[in-house]
Amino acid sequence: MTTPEPRPSAIVVGAGIVGIACAHYLKQAGLRVTVIDKGTVAGACSHANCGYICPSHVPPLTEPGAIRDALKSLFNPRSPFRVKPSLNPALLSWMWQFARRCNHGQMLAAGEHLQSILDASMAEYRRLIAQESLTCEWREDGLLYVFRSPAAMDAFADLDRLLTEHFGVSARRIAGQALHDFDAGLKQGLAGAFHYPGDTSVRPDLLNRAWADRLRAGGVRFIEQTELHDVARLDGRIDRLETSQGPLLADTYVFAMGAWSGHWSKRLDCRIPVQPGKGYSVTVARPADGPRFPMLFPEHKVGISPFEHGLRLGSMMEFAGYDATIPPRRIQQLRDSARPYLVAAVDGPPLETWYGWRPMTWDSLPIIGRTPRLKNAYLATGHNMLGLSLAPATGRLVAELVTGSPPHIPSEPFSPTRFVR
DSSP states (O other): OOOOOOOOEEEEEOOSHHHHHHHHHHHHTTOEEEEEOSSOTTOSTTTSSOOEEOTTOOSOSOOTTHHHHHHHHTTOTTOSEEEOOOOOHHHHHHHHHHHHTOSHHHHHHHHHHHHHHHHHHHHHHHHHHHHHTOOSOOBOOOEEEEESSHHHHHHHHHHHHHHHHHHOOOOEEEETHHHHHHOTTBOTTOOEEEEETTOEEOOHHHHHHHHHHHHHHTTOEEEOSOOEEEEEEETTEEEEEEETTEEEOOSEEEEOOGGGGGGGTTTTTSOOOEEEEEEEEEEEOOOTTOOSSOEEETTTTEEEEEETTEEEEEEEEEEOSSOOOOOHHHHHHHHHHHTTTBSSOOOSOEEEEEEEEEEEETTSOOEEEEOSSOTTEEEEEOOTTOHHHHHHHHHHHHHHHHHTOOOSSOOGGGOGGGGOO
């Protein structure tokens, strides 16, 4: 009797939402999957973000004017988009490359690639939520962009027009008193809002937990509190991983390490230009007069997520290295930024305060694909502020590339080879 050959195996390094998604689709493709993380499953940047899954976020961060805001922030520690003065060569190089791409043409080109993966992810999410019965407060209420001043609302109308004309993403414009009627949790006297009905939202910690539990039940192995120490290479391949739990071997290795990815450029023999972009959130008890819709306040750069048992305020983009503190002034800034818009008080005791390092790339596109010089190493990182939105399409694309299946979206725009000098 012939002994059947063992199924090919994969190790995913990183158990955030992107690592979980990679594990899902690799398992679905027939691989034996192990996921390792130096912390806990989805305990870092994937844990307490605002939970938006947003096809409306087509425009990349590399938009005209972004570098001007970054330079101004050098002298304003309270700026919601903050670049801390630094002589770090990696950050300076990143900022130079970022600045080169802050123009209209680059914005549209990057936006087209982002739209392909955003739309693919939304389609995957709808299948996943239904097929896997993931309990995660999935809501299809859209996303509301709210404005205090008519001038800010008129300025955003130009971006809304660009979204409609170039990307086919349309919003409903809600002006004046109609906004309070639309969501009574918003104060009267605001200028208005744009409602993007195609956006959805979840409570991210519930999604992470439900998805990981489903994968465990299906045979995926999660090993927490396991530090990656080294990547042992042999003949153009990864031979094994050296970890705090000893050596780990597989046929394929997927690195979904988020903001830490750049630290492994040398060992993976691949340029990985990722910088940590720090964000914060505070979650309070949900007030009876709180808002009904997930929403953004672009003038103050803060987002609001109403959950069944909480109200989350989240925002900020700090390029300050791997700073692990949560300054009280930043949490207070979130509250102060939301107060002019909401009927409800936002000064209650926090249920949770949080920070996370977003993995930022200089061209606003994720890095997905095989590394240029190691045949069995793949990257799934650099998702900027869209990790939750892009996770399913990323996981599916990784599995397609690993197995040699036709990719469901063009893979070239996201390939690590774009950084080869």
